[in-house]
Amino acid sequence: MKKLLYLISLSALLVILNYHLCVAQQVTGPRIILEESSFDAKEVREDAVIEHAFKVLNTGDRPLEINKVSAG
Numbered sequence: 001m002k003k004l005l006y007l008i009s010l011s012a013l014l015v016i017l018n019y020h021l022c023v024a025q026q027v028t029g030p031r032i033i034l035e036e037s038s039f040d041a042k043e044v045r046e047d048a049v050i051e052h053a054f055k056v057l058n059t060g061d062r063p064l065e066i067n068k069v070s071a072g
Helices: 002-024
Strands: 032-034 056-058
Antiparallel strands (some): 032 056
């Protein structure tokens, strides 16, 4: 009888631990996906204006805020 009680307790503990590990691994918050991370304009005249649009997708469960963008 003690072995059965021990086995049931151990099984319950393993189920609880497994559930908590699965929940802890779920990613929350914004998640950014870019089709391209850089753009090379090649050679450009000095007075030319260059424009390029990057497609940004948020696949997360919270709003994505882009606070800083820099040209390199």
